[in-house]
Amino acid sequence: MEKSLTVNYQEKPCYDIIFDRSFDGLSGAIKNLGFENRKFAIVTDSNVDKLYSKEVENIISGISGKVIKCVIPAGESNKNLSEIEKIYEQLILEHFDRHDLIIALGGGVVGDMAGYAAATYLRGISFIQIPTTLLAQTDSSIGGKTGVDFKGYKNMIGAFHMPKLVYMNLSTLKSLDERQYISGFAEVMKHGLIKDAEFYTWLIDNLYEICERDIDVLSEMVPRSCDIKRRVVEKDPTEKGDRALLNFGHTLGHAIEKAKNFELMHGECVALGSVAAAYISWKKDMISMEEYYEIRDMFVPFGLPISVEDIDVDEVIKLTKSDKKADSDKIRFILLKKVGKAVTDTTVTDDEMKAALNEILYVENND
Numbered sequence: 001m002e003k004s005l006t007v008n009y010q011e012k013p014c015y016d017i018i019f020d021r022s023f024d025g026l027s028g029a030i031k032n033l034g035f036e037n038r039k040f041a042i043v044t045d046s047n048v049d050k051l052y053s054k055e056v057e058n059i060i061s062g063i064s065g066k067v068i069k070c071v072i073p074a075g076e077s078n079k080n081l082s083e084i085e086k087i088y089e090q091l092i093l094e095h096f097d098r099h100d101l102i103i104a105l106g107g108g109v110v111g112d113m114a115g116y117a118a119a120t121y122l123r124g125i126s127f128i129q130i131p132t133t134l135l136a137q138t139d140s141s142i143g144g145k146t147g148v149d150f151k152g153y154k155n156m157i158g159a160f161h162m163p164k165l166v167y168m169n170l171s172t173l174k175s176l177d178e179r180q181y182i183s184g185f186a187e188v189m190k191h192g193l194i195k196d197a198e199f200y201t202w203l204i205d206n207l208y209e210i211c212e213r214d215i216d217v218l219s220e221m222v223p224r225s226c227d228i229k230r231r232v233v234e235k236d237p238t239e240k241g242d243r244a245l246l247n248f249g250h251t252l253g254h255a256i257e258k259a260k261n262f263e264l265m266h267g268e269c270v271a272l273g274s275v276a277a278a279y280i281s282w283k284k285d286m287i288s289m290e291e292y293y294e295i296r297d298m299f300v301p302f303g304l305p306i307s308v309e310d311i312d313v314d315e316v317i318k319l320t321k322s323d324k325k326a327d328s329d330k331i332r333f334i335l336l337k338k339v340g341k342a343v344t345d346t347t348v349t350d351d352e353m354k355a356a357l358n359e360i361l362y363v364e365n366n367d
């Protein structure tokens with residue numbers, strides 16, 4: 001079983017996304033790119049290293065000149081320039097040149113960092129992505145956005161740098177912890193909500209299998225979700241227009257994430273932000289009340305939250321203004337016209353956001 005998609009960049013085929021259930025096809029795919037006998041640097045994190053590095057190393061060592069490994073300590077707090085420096089140091093020490101290859105093996109943190117190192121080392125060398133989280137497979141490995149956090153600002157330093165290949169071994173999703181997997185799933189739901197009503201319904205129909213991580217269902221879900229992201233990034237590769245639709249649920253979601261001091265997972269905040277955005281869409285007569293409640297309630301069986309406690313609504317609204325996606329002082333909110341159709345809206349007021357946040361605010365009933 002092997003499926004693939006081709007992603008265009010500036011209207012030309014740029015890289016393939018290969019969906020597989022093992023790493024077996026990896027060396028053939030790298031060979032096809034013309035990197036045989038070149039040096040490979042596997043960039044991974046301390047968790048993924050223990051799980052998959054050895055296997056990947058064994059598979060690719062047959063076609064490489066030399067394989068080295070750069071291991072970043074796991075976690076967002078290490079997505080910074082000093083860890084990037086350590087990667088540069090290893091590459092220099094091992095005499096990597098422009099014809100060699102960086103291989104990102106891990107979640108979105110590893111993909112963004114390895115991609116950024118590849119974008120900047122010697123003014124740019126090639127890299128491929130081997131994403132191992134649901135978020136990385138369906139979202140961050142596609143589209144060429146790379147970067148690191150800087151002095152508390154998320155993804156503040158970065159570059160657009162397209163991978164040469166995205167290779168997914170869907171079986172790696174089996175070892176992800178439950179909360180991590182479900183958090184990634186929030187972005188899959190989002191893809192359906194903003195662009196593809198049929199896919200959204202399919203997700204709901206396959207609830208049980210998705211939660212069980214049934215490999216046959218994952219083999220359909222991940223490529224369909226990637227195809228939605230592919231279509232969006234192809235239309236707007238450098239985030240000037242349509243790509244903003246991917247921020248559905250993120251304006252209030254990011255603000256809640258910060259207000260809760262990153263105690264909640266990103267995808268959980270995206271679910272909360274999506275419920276709030278759907279509520280605003282209802283209040284603006286873009287969707288019906290029934291549609292709003294249906295959208296809200298469908299997050300629940302997947303284990304995603306639809307309410308949050310202990311947030312200061314005014315503080316959350318303030319935090320939306322410091323989101324770097326805010327367009328000068330106007331917030332580019334993403335709302336729904338219906339399931340499967342998102343639109344940009346710059347007219348959302350603080351009062352509308354406040355009402356939406358009060359809707360998702362969980363208040364304990366003391367009766």
Ligand code: NAD
Nearest residue numbers: 047048074107108109110132133135136140145172175176
């Ligand atoms: P992550 O990379 O931190 O991975 C989450 C955790 O899962 C880590 O502890 C990791 O070690 C572990 N892990 C990874 N794969 C595993 C596996 N198969 N089995 C067991 N454990 C595994 O987090 P993430 O959610 O994958 O990515 C989040 C990052 O992605 C953020 O930094 C975010 O800014 C970035 N992002 C980038 C884009 C983009 O377009 N470039 C888009 C969305 C998010």
